[in-house]
Amino acid sequence: MADVKITKRADDYSKWYGDVIAAAEMAEHAPVKGCMIIRPNGYAIWENMQRALDSMFKATGHQNAYFPLFIPESFLQKEAEHVEGFAPEVAMVTHAGGGKLEEPLVVRPTSETIVWHAYRNWIQSYRDLPLLINQWANVVRWELRTRLFLRTTEFLWQEGHTAHATYDEAERETRTILDIYKRFSEDHMAVPVVAGLKSESERFAGAHHTYTIEAMMQDAKALQAGTSHHLSQNFAKAFDVKFQDESGSLEYVYATSWGVSTRLIGALIMAHGDDKGLVIPPKLATTQLAIVPIFRKEEQKALVMEYVSRMTADLDGIGFKVDDREQYSPGRKFNDWEKRGVPLRMEVGPKDIEKNQVVLARRDTGEKSFVSQDGLRERIVGMLESIQSDMFNRAAEFRKTHSHVIDEYARFNEILDGEGGFLWSHWCGTTGCEDKVKKDTKATIRCIPIDVEKESGKCIVCGEPSGARVVFSRAY
Numbered sequence: 001m002a003d004v005k006i007t008k009r010a011d012d013y014s015k016w017y018g019d020v021i022a023a024a025e026m027a028e029h030a031p032v033k034g035c036m037i038i039r040p041n042g043y044a045i046w047e048n049m050q051r052a053l054d055s056m057f058k059a060t061g062h063q064n065a066y067f068p069l070f071i072p073e074s075f076l077q078k079e080a081e082h083v084e085g086f087a088p089e090v091a092m093v094t095h096a097g098g099g100k101l102e103e104p105l106v107v108r109p110t111s112e113t114i115v116w117h118a119y120r121n122w123i124q125s126y127r128d129l130p131l132l133i134n135q136w137a138n139v140v141r142w143e144l145r146t147r148l149f150l151r152t153t154e155f156l157w158q159e160g161h162t163a164h165a166t167y168d169e170a171e172r173e174t175r176t177i178l179d180i181y182k183r184f185s186e187d188h189m190a191v192p193v194v195a196g197l198k199s200e201s202e203r204f205a206g207a208h209h210t211y212t213i214e215a216m217m218q219d220a221k222a223l224q225a226g227t228s229h230h231l232s233q234n235f236a237k238a239f240d241v242k243f244q245d246e247s248g249s250l251e252y253v254y255a256t257s258w259g260v261s262t263r264l265i266g267a268l269i270m271a272h273g274d275d276k277g278l279v280i281p282p283k284l285a286t287t288q289l290a291i292v293p294i295f296r297k298e299e300q301k302a303l304v305m306e307y308v309s310r311m312t313a314d315l316d317g318i319g320f321k322v323d324d325r326e327q328y329s330p331g332r333k334f335n336d337w338e339k340r341g342v343p344l345r346m347e348v349g350p351k352d353i354e355k356n357q358v359v360l361a362r363r364d365t366g367e368k369s370f371v372s373q374d375g376l377r378e379r380i381v382g383m384l385e386s387i388q389s390d391m392f393n394r395a396a397e398f399r400k401t402h403s404h405v406i407d408e409y410a411r412f413n414e415i416l417d418g419e420g421g422f423l424w425s426h427w428c429g430t431t432g433c434e435d436k437v438k439k440d441t442k443a444t445i446r447c448i449p450i451d452v453e454k455e456s457g458k459c460i461v462c463g464e465p466s467g468a469r470v471v472f473s474r475a476y
């Protein structure tokens with residue numbers, strides 16, 4: 001276990017973030033600048049995220065497929081002709097097999113182009129629709145400024161690409177996925193999110209409109225945690241994908257795409273971590289319970305370990321690890337499990353066994369309690385559930401205290417330069433006012449919230465009428 005001293009959040013939030021990752025041995029920088037090596041403690045969280053999301057996708061009728069890593073350069077040019085604002089941060093392969101390639105290959109920037117190339121052959125008739133496909137893959141975007149998990153040159157993600165017969169059906173799909181992302185974030189990550197539409201300037205190039213979920217980190221900045229795009233017929237037109245509808249006429253298909261990435265691990269760290277290190281919500285922890293047996297003498301060891309093996313036989317369905325490393329003191333072990341963010345720790349020594357009890361220590365609150373060995377499994381399950389819901393409630397409370405309804409533009413910088421947060425303000429809908437806020441305050445429109453009551457007012461910048469408040473914030 002690395003001996004990393006963790007900087008306090010209040011002293012340097014950005015350094016704290018890096019220290020937490022190093023102390024928990026989650027990831028490190030790779031020899032190629034901007035790439036990361038994800039270590040087992042980090043990758044286990046990703047696997048649990050994948051498992052939860054994958055089952056939600058499958059429960060709504062999606063199937064997984066895999067599209068190749070290399071894409072002919074001409075495919076990208078084709079996309080560029082149709083999609084305005086296309087700015088490729090692409091990596092290209094120009095040489096292979098000992099010679100120069102006739103046509104350079106692009107290393108997967110996202111797979112819209114290759115997917116639509118294939119869909120052209122797969123879709124002929126309305127009977128082939130809807131086509132509901134997801135892939136788990138890596139993506140390369142040549143980033144200049146990188147940070148582990150948040151922005152890296154190569155990252156892991158899932159990308160869904162669906163095709164539909166009608167605009168309305170594609171819209172329903174876009175919203176189904178947005179709902180899955182919101183539920184995943186809130187129920188599994190214990191991170192509350194605001195769901196809404198992106199403004200025109202923030203939406204995915206090529207999308208008709210983009211939905212997003214926005215989470216608040218502990219420095220009160222926003223993090224975009226997932227997006228779901230309604231592509232309308234844009235890609236079908238670019239790749240000439242038509243289908244014969246029920247009346248026999250040829251129509252372009254409607255499409256959606258959507259994705260979340262390893263960036264979510266960064267969000268999890270920043271939403272829940274504390275000055276002792278990582279805090280993992282129980283539903284995403286592979287080790288939910290760390291068991292530290294305590295003893296000095298050999299006969300104590302036999303007694304304690306006999307109890308531990310008996311009680312662990314009853315821990316069905318709980319992820320646990322017995323820390324029987326002999327070279328470390330109990331104190332050192334407690335510290336290790338804290339840094340790694342394991343939700344619950346159990347301590348048991350000879351005195352506890354005499355009293356028919358164990359000690360349970362919660363990672364999220366630091367609270368320690370003596371509990372009876374009788375019915376211990378149920379107690380542990382109950383405590384893990386409380387940790388999960390308390391983590392969500394704390395994050396929701398934090399967001400509440402850092403959310404402000406603002407009608408005076410002068411207050412923007414005062415709040416953003418101070419404690420920060422989400423600013424709910426009126427906006428007239430023009431890019432001019434949006435750009436001015438960005439230039440003056442470095443805050444962007446995170447989303448135009450859905451599922452909230454609409455209220456009319458006056459644009460915070462120009463005073464023109466506005467039909468609803470939007471969320472402004474500085475963001476990752």
Ligand SMILES: [Zn+2]
Pocket residue numbers: 427428429430433459460461462463464
């Ligand atoms: Zn305005």
